[in-house]
Amino acid sequence: MIDIPRQPSPQLFNIQQWPKAAFALHLSATSGSSVRYEIAESVGRQFGITPDCGSMARMFKQLNDLDLTITQDFSIVHRLHLAGIRLSTSGKKYCESLGWPVVENEWERLLRLHCADTQIRHTGAVMAFAYQARRHGWKIQVLPQTGIANFYPDAVVEKGDERHYVEVELGTRKQGKWLLALRCQGYVALCARTPIRRASLINECIDVGVYGIANDLLTLAKSDARSPLWTEKWTVEDNFSYVPK
Numbered sequence: 001m002i003d004i005p006r007q008p009s010p011q012l013f014n015i016q017q018w019p020k021a022a023f024a025l026h027l028s029a030t031s032g033s034s035v036r037y038e039i040a041e042s043v044g045r046q047f048g049i050t051p052d053c054g055s056m057a058r059m060f061k062q063l064n065d066l067d068l069t070i071t072q073d074f075s076i077v078h079r080l081h082l083a084g085i086r087l088s089t090s091g092k093k094y095c096e097s098l099g100w101p102v103v104e105n106e107w108e109r110l111l112r113l114h115c116a117d118t119q120i121r122h123t124g125a126v127m128a129f130a131y132q133a134r135r136h137g138w139k140i141q142v143l144p145q146t147g148i149a150n151f152y153p154d155a156v157v158e159k160g161d162e163r164h165y166v167e168v169e170l171g172t173r174k175q176g177k178w179l180l181a182l183r184c185q186g187y188v189a190l191c192a193r194t195p196i197r198r199a200s201l202i203n204e205c206i207d208v209g210v211y212g213i214a215n216d217l218l219t220l221a222k223s224d225a226r227s228p229l230w231t232e233k234w235t236v237e238d239n240f241s242y243v244p245k
Helices: 018-030 036-047 054-065 089-097 106-113 120-135 175-185 195-207 217-222
Strands: 069-077 080-087 139-142 155-159 162-168 188-192 212-216 232-234
Touching: 018 036, 018 054, 018 080, 018 089, 036 054, 036 080, 036 120, 054 069, 069 120, 069 217, 080 089, 080 106, 080 120, 080 217, 106 120, 106 139, 120 139, 120 155, 120 162, 120 217, 162 175, 175 188, 175 195, 188 195, 188 217, 195 212, 195 217, 195 232, 212 217
Parallel strands: 162 188, 188 212
Antiparallel strands: 069 080, 139 155, 155 162, 212 232
């Protein structure tokens, strides 16, 4: 548990609310996560409340009202949405004044390196995949530097001896991308929007002789955290019209 600092504005937080808000600010500054629900889960575990309760929603609203955080809703697929969170300029200054190391979170990294403000749906999808990877026990870095010319995957995930560069792909007709992954990694690891879209992308890979592993955001959102991160695995010998399980 962190040392709870003095409130920036005592009038806006009651005594019970401020410790939760301070903990949320600390996580926003130091964890690298930009998924508000993930921050809420950690706050909830610390204080014994549910992440989607009314007091949690009010606390996040107050952080915005104080101009300490910035939030945005991202539509991922169907009814699946994600709320992103990052510190505002004043929020960063406040956290730094408390001696908390402020790191670049995933949303900020996407804004800096991947035109996240114009590719809003893809930005939300990458953030959603990052959250799901951690929920399933994997370490993840968004937009890793591969050191390989023209190879810019959306993420790299690691767990034990496994390490995969991942493409979070919302569209289709990406055969060139799969061939690039084959040259640079030897296979493809992809995350699609839905099971149907996952099937289409796997068929694309099979058509150009690329094998790999895949999942999709809708399946991951419904999955148990103890289940595998990767839903499907195929080889180039699986030369058939693929349908999802």
